[in-house]
Amino acid sequence: MHIIGMVILSFCSSCGDRVITVEQQLSEEAVIYPDYKGVTIPSNIAPLNFSLLDSDDAQLIIEGEDGDAFQVQSKKGLFDIPQKKWKQLLNDNNGKRIKLIICKLLEGKWCALTPFYIYIAQEPIDKYIAYRLIPPDYELWSKMDIYQRNLETFEESAIYENTIGDYNCANCHSFQNGDPTHFLFHTRETHPGTLVFKDGKLEKLNTKTDETISFLVYPYWHPDGRYVVFSVNSTRQAFHANNLNRVEVYDSASDVVVYDTEKHQVMSCDLLKADSVFETFPSFSADGKSIYFCSAKAANPMPYEYRNVHYDLCKIGFNAETGEFGNKVDTLFHAMSIGKSVSLPRESPNGKFMTFVLHEYGNFSIWHKDADLYTINLQSGEVYPFEKANSDNVESYHSWSRNSNWMVFSSRRDDGLYTRPYICYVDEEGKAHKAFMLPQQNPKKYYQDLMVSYNIPEFINDKVVVNKKAIKKMLKEESGQSVSYKK
């Protein structure tokens, strides 16, 4: 602790009621929630409000590189940063960093804690994310809604609330290139079907065919928008009696198929539906010429053999013009050879990187504490972890921004159970920077009180506008379009 003398700061406080003078510099780190120290953020993100955990009364000085600054007074430890000033400061410091100094009043003197920095990337982030809010159980539910959040503000609105579907299950929302008018999601149990929103039209599909083992499950849109690749899975879940991972979700069979939205037809090939292999979590490459998927040697009986299922990252060609598959499967990452397993492969829209989740076994990484994000540099072939984005807890479902500079992913690092969305910057070398938690007006209280998990966070370019009445009518009154299987 050393005295730096009297520093007069003539800034306006957020509420205009207090302008402080820092009289002493402490060598003490601020304990804040969420941990926004040293994170990289886009210039169009909502204010990163946070709470000081060990003091109710404090002052925050936010300072740009050119010296412009403003002060925010805490309310019960919360720094509620004014949106207008924040936006201005971020715009002025695009590509630079801002300095945050927290000051505490000790014995009548304002003492500054060790400052920290937030880095502002030049590349903006997609305006919205879509996600499902569900209890972290997946067995029973009551409310289960798909929401969207404006990342530039704190505005959250519903895309689908299951009250309109008599409290049915809604899952696996997927957008084509982040297009808010081009997406789908499934409804299950009551009024089951797959709702496809495309070119201003809404369609309900009945996706079970005699040739496929289940309804269509995990989706990923082709970049051109005509096809969607799905897995079909026979999935179960079990509860560990005493394990860090509470739940185990496993497949006893799975295949990969492609759905043609124009012909209402599902197609596959022998290489994607072998009985001796579990194929799941497919996704298209950025150019649409390949399908990535996870592939494991089938293990039986399940769940006894659940630990012996290891998925490799594979790839097969796909011709969008003819709808034909390649005649060989390439293994991009042989996870089994290192006793690991891969899930959720996602290529960056610029085609440079492939990010996936690596964990010890199985495919449902969201319940595996060891699950981390890994990336393959598709040019050099180098495979490496997203070190700065990962934590000791689960990192799982992830989505790339359109400019390939941002990634939103699910993490259980907060309390070990309830997944929260984190966003990280990915630089030109494909390295992840320290991730930040999705900002909220009062994040400490919001996340503490929130009794549901964020599930499948997906970037979208703009706000989704849906006709709730049409969805309700479609769900309840329409029998739906049956899907055929191309033999």
Added chain:
Amino acid sequence: MRTKTGHIVLAGIILFTLLLWVYLQQSQLFIFHYREQHQLFLNDFDFLKQTVYSFGGVAQLCAMFLVQFFSEGSWGALISACCASATGVFLWLGLKRFFNPPLFILPISFIPPLLVVSALADTYYSFSAATGMLIISILFYLNSLCKRNLSRCVMLIITVIAAIFFVYQPEGFYEPLLKTPSYCTWPWIALIIVLAIAYITRFLPKVGKLLNAFGGIVISILICLSILHLSSKRIDPDNYKFMELNSYVINNEWDKVIETCNHTTLNNILYLNYLNLALSHKGVLLQQLFYYPQRDVSSLLCEYQKIPDIIQLQSFVYYQMSDVAAAQNMAFSTSVCNRLGSPSALQMLVKTNIAFGAYEVAEKYIAQLEKTWKYNDWAEHYRAMIDDKSLIEQDKEIVNLRKSLTDKDHFAIAFGVVADLDYILEVNPNNKAAFDYIVSYLLLSKDNASIRYFVEKYAGTPVLSQVPEVLQEAIYSIAEQEPDYLKSHGVSEEVFKKYDDFYNKYIQSRNARRNPAVDLRREFGHTYWYYLMLNK
């Protein structure tokens, strides 16, 4: 109310309230307890704001606020009675100012709230119907106070808006997943009819005091009797018994569970689940297992169904067995399925998460309970444990749960309860509840191979340091021809003799062409042999 008539009316209303209180206390006590267990009222601004901002939010919020006191003594009945009376009074005061109807029709203003009370015997009907009607009657009365046409008009608009936004609920105050029964709409239809009657009666010729009083009393009696009749029809006795047992379990009143079951025909598998749970808590499950009409293993734990109350019952049973993961799973499902919350499910989630060492998760639920009026102290007790971990080691319940956590790679529930209990006993041989349950399971399943496997696995270990008599009977029945085996596995001379006696009397009864099940019930009805051979 300053006149003699006014005093009589006031006394009548007070008497009515008291009688309604007593009636509700006697007939619906456990419905109040049940309601309290199916919501979580939080003293939290965001919660209040979120509730108020929904359709019918003010009525809902008022209802939730009041219901949090429902499990305290006779508060539920008192609050409901006062709510109904206040609604009737405000409605009457409004009617009087608007239409000045004759006094003898005063009792009809109590019909709508009484119909609400009668419908509330159905637990799927929300108490917000009662608070909603009270709010509307207050607004109606306030309307009547306005003297000028303009202010009356403004007040009417406010009333309509308030009714739409603060009281009206799209689901008709009923569980949204179910179809709203017609009787839930009766109170609102009655409200309109009452207004119409009050309006019409203003045109009737004036009635004398005596006729007013007589008419009023007759109408009151008729209304009360019909509504009491309706109310009693809404209560399903089986369901009410379930709620009673559930209430005792939540409050750890095990003697009351046993006593209630002793006076109940145990024709419902859920009653047996509660009874056996209580016997286990009292440490006498094995001793008294066959003193009751057990059916099969479902008497210990009913089959899983996606019904919140059954899931919660299962969570209680699994918790007693120290099957922590299973209990937690069921408690979580209970919590999720109850849209307005479930305090006892949250309590179980706190304890099981602490047992697993998931303190951050436990803290999340503690924070919720700390915001409640009733569970605040309880939550603080567990908060202290998280702040000072050494306190956990002093908590016998948590310590027992921790000792019972298997070190094997095992899925709870997936391979059956016996498999779970077996793993528990492997790590915690002194877990009496787990031992009692596993033996009970084996006996009730009549699975000789599993009984033999269990006995041989644990013979000579702390688990079977003492062989309970009922298990000795089972061992005797599976190894009757192997005296050395019987002796080496703890079967006493008394059991040998008792079996001879049983067998002889059984043969005698059969030879006499009588029914052994009847003949032997009194003397041997509580033995395993009787259950094995004669229980149907």
